[in-house]
Amino acid sequence: xxxxxxxxxxxxxxxxxxxxxxxxxxxxxxxxxxxxxxxxxxxxxxxxxxxxxxxxxxxxxxxxxxxxxxxxxxxxxxxxxxxxxxxxxxxxxxxxxxxxxxxxxxxxxxxxxxxxxxxxxxxxxxxxxxxxxxxxxxxxxxxxxxxxxxxxxxxxx
Amino acid sequence: xxxxxxxxxxxxxxxxxxxxxxxxxxxxxxxxxxxxxxxxxxxxxxxxxxxxxxxxxxxxxxxxxxxxxxxxxxxxxxxxxxxxxxxxxxxxxxxxxxxxxxxxxxxxxxxxxxxxxxxxxxxxxxxxxxxxxxxxxxxxxxxxxxxxxxxxxxxxxxxxxxxxxxxxxxxxxxxxx
Numbered sequence: 001x002x003x004x005x006x007x008x009x010x011x012x013x014x015x016x017x018x019x020x021x022x023x024x025x026x027x028x029x030x031x032x033x034x035x036x037x038x039x040x041x042x043x044x045x046x047x048x049x050x051x052x053x054x055x056x057x058x059x060x061x062x063x064x065x066x067x068x069x070x071x072x073x074x075x076x077x078x079x080x081x082x083x084x085x086x087x088x089x090x091x092x093x094x095x096x097x098x099x100x101x102x103x104x105x106x107x108x109x110x111x112x113x114x115x116x117x118x119x120x121x122x123x124x125x126x127x128x129x130x131x132x133x134x135x136x137x138x139x140x141x142x143x144x145x146x147x148x149x150x151x152x153x154x155x156x157x
Numbered sequence: 158x159x160x161x162x163x164x165x166x167x168x169x170x171x172x173x174x175x176x177x178x179x180x181x182x183x184x185x186x187x188x189x190x191x192x193x194x195x196x197x198x199x200x201x202x203x204x205x206x207x208x209x210x211x212x213x214x215x216x217x218x219x220x221x222x223x224x225x226x227x228x229x230x231x232x233x234x235x236x237x238x239x240x241x242x243x244x245x246x247x248x249x250x251x252x253x254x255x256x257x258x259x260x261x262x263x264x265x266x267x268x269x270x271x272x273x274x275x276x277x278x279x280x281x282x283x284x285x286x287x288x289x290x291x292x293x294x295x296x297x298x299x300x301x302x303x304x305x306x307x308x309x310x311x312x313x314x315x316x317x318x319x320x321x322x323x324x325x326x327x328x329x330x331x332x333x334x
Binding site for chain 2: 038144153154
């Protein structure tokens with residue numbers, strides 16, 4: 001049984017409300033879940049599907065919408081990668097935080113906020129992690145304009 | 158040593174013991190400064206690893222009087238900026254440079270520090286000379302330890318040419334005129 005089938009089974013009756021799309025083909029199967037349900041989905045993945053490690057949270061700006069991608073790893077039994085995706089609207093990108101479920105989510109969510117401007121609702125330290133605190137904008141957004149001046153340094157060269 | 162012109166004069170034995178030499182104060186100050194350059198390794202990325210090699214026994218910066226790497230700006234003479242400087246780091250580098258006491262020099266080590274290197278992206282300062290005055294640039298990505306030593310020796314040559322008290326002399330001349 002693929003992990004996607006196990007995941008759907010683990011969610012039970014809630015599966016219909018949680019899962020938007022299940023892509024069970026190719027080398028990189030993933031499940032797209034509703035943004036509001038990401039905590040529930042991640043919890044089911046950990047407790048019932050054996051996902052032991054959250055090794056990366058990344059984001060993509062697709063110009064029409066934005067996506068947050070969660071990469072989980074199953075190590076002990078039936079090793080493999082498990083992937084959840086969340087789509088959020090570009091004008092108000094908000095996803096509930098996983099930082100309370102997975103401590104690994106703390107920094108990676110901050111990085112996603114820093115570079116893409118996706119907010120993580122309920123995050124304990126919701127501020128930039130890589131760029132300077134007074135940096136303007138989120139550089140990995142498609143419409144990002146780099147600064148022309150920073151603290152008196154000419155950035156246009 | 159060759160930059161100091163020494164004249165040994167033997168004094169009459171009744172007045173002094175042994176000999177003494179005369180020199181220009183400029184030359185003496187420069188000679189002592191250039192042979193005791195204490196570097197502040199501002200290691201920002203991979204060039205710092207190469208700098209460690211220069212400091213270690215194989216290449217041995219100690220041969221040129223620069224082995225005393227100090228991590229306090231108060232004790233250092235030459236800041237060696239080794240690596241990619243981001244805008245976030247620029248404030249810190251500037252502050253540390255300001256904390257160093259005169260006389261001080263700055264070496265820009267490697268392509269990134271000199272020009273931003275291959276990083277033309279939003280967070281990278283395109284050369285540290287945007288924020289601190291640089292005395293010497295060393296090319297390379299990263300520079301070979303020999304290149305760093307050559308840079309150090311070139312800086313020593315620069316130091317031995319420095320003029321002291323030129324402003325005072327100029328002021329005196331103005332006053333006389």
